[in-house]
Amino acid sequence: MSPSGSGPEERYTAAPFVGGAGLDGLRRAAADCRGCPLHRDATRTVFGAGSADARVMLVGEQPGDQEDREGRPFVGPAGRLLDRAPAEAGLDPADAYVTNAVEHFKFARAEPRKRRIHKAPSRRETTACGPWLAAEPALVQPELIVVLGATAGKALLGSSFRVGEVRGTVLEREIRGRPERLVPTVHPSSVLRARNEDREAAYEGLVADLRIAAHVLG
Ligand code: URA
Numbered sequence: 733m734s735p736s737g738s739g740p741e742e743r744y745t746a747a748p749f750v751g752g753a754g755l756d757g758l759r760r761a762a763a764d765c766r767g768c769p770l771h772r773d774a775t776r777t778v779f780g781a782g783s784a785d786a787r788v789m790l791v792g793e794q795p796g797d798q799e800d801r802e803g804r805p806f807v808g809p810a811g812r813l814l815d816r817a818p819a820e821a822g823l824d825p826a827d828a829y830v831t832n833a834v835e836h837f838k839f840a841r842a843e844p845r846k847r848r849i850h851k852a853p854s855r856r857e858t859t860a861c862g863p864w865l866a867a868e869p870a871l872v873q874p875e876l877i878v879v880l881g882a883t884a885g886k887a888l889l890g891s892s893f894r895v896g897e898v899r900g901t902v903l904e905r906e907i908r909g910r911p912e913r914l915v916p917t918v919h920p921s922s923v924l925r926a927r928n929e930d931r932e933a934a935y936e937g938l939v940a941d942l943r944i945a946a947h948v949l950g
Contacts, residue, residue, distance in 0.1 A: 744768035744860035755784045755871050758864075762835060768860035770836035770853070775800045780831030780868050787827040787949055789874035790814070791865070793834065793883040793919060797848050800837035805830050813920040814880075817935065821942030823949070829872050833887035834861045858887045866908040877912055878945050881919025888914065900941040902948055913948065917941035 746767030752758045759779045765771060778795035781804050798808035806814050819825060834857055839848035853861075865887055869877065879885045885893035888907055895916055903914045917938055926934040 744856055746861055746863045750863045750867050755868075758867055758871060762864055765835065765864070767863075768836075768857050770834070770838050770857055773839070774836035776803050777835045778803055778805055778832065778837070779835060779864075780829055780872075781805055782829030782872075783826065784829075784872055786829035786872055787875045788823060788878060788945060789829045789831065789869055789872055789876070790818070790878045790880060791884040791888065792830070792832045792880045793921075794832050794850075794853050795835070795837045796850055797837065797839070800848075805832055809924055810920040813923060813935070813938075817920065817939050818942050818946075821939050822946035823942060827949070829868070829874060831865070831868050833858050833865055833884045835864055853883060855886070855891070858883060862887065869907075869910060869912065875913065876945055876948050877914045878942065879914050879916040881917075881922065884919075885916055888912075889916075899937075900944050902944065915941065915945040915948065 744767055746765050749761055749765045749767055750758070752761040762777045762779045765777055771777070778799045792806060795805060796808045796810065799805055815825070818828065834853040838851045838853050838857065840851050841848055877888065879888055882893065882895050885895055889905065895918055898916045899918060900915070903916070905912055905914065918934070920938065923931060923934040923938055
């Protein structure tokens, strides 16, 4: 890890680790990221996946247990939903690149050997990972970014981001020097967490937001 300073105020950042040529070079560099303490307990960096020419980039929160084991984003339960919903909304999976605001799995264990339980990344950790989230769109150059939930929203659009206020709308913002078009929506895990009787409506809401994204892409 290369924090500047020390103690509770030390700044975590991935910046010194970002490098390499093209997306493959960036992926290799990310594998060695020690920009914040999350790398210590996670199995590996889970870098983005998809075509380097993707027209749309979907940004989630952080890898989960299964993603941490397999080394690919969105391969667990939320990922299965994310396979279905964009296709239903008319987004071609071949046109999509999927990544996360944070590239290491953060978790707690109630007891040793017990199941790893997802913990939300802190603002400090998402800020530390920001250089990866700047580098991926700069290389892929998507026409549109789909923001999946609050962590991705705050990482990309700032701490005042509220998904309920802007979901399903098209935002145009300059982010780290690049003009971006973004469509925020809920994180697929929130659909999975919805009560049984609310789940279908939550899923339809996600698909409706993704239809806006598909419409923007034309
Ligand atoms: N949730 C995320 O935000 N990203 C993943 O890769 C998996 C689950």
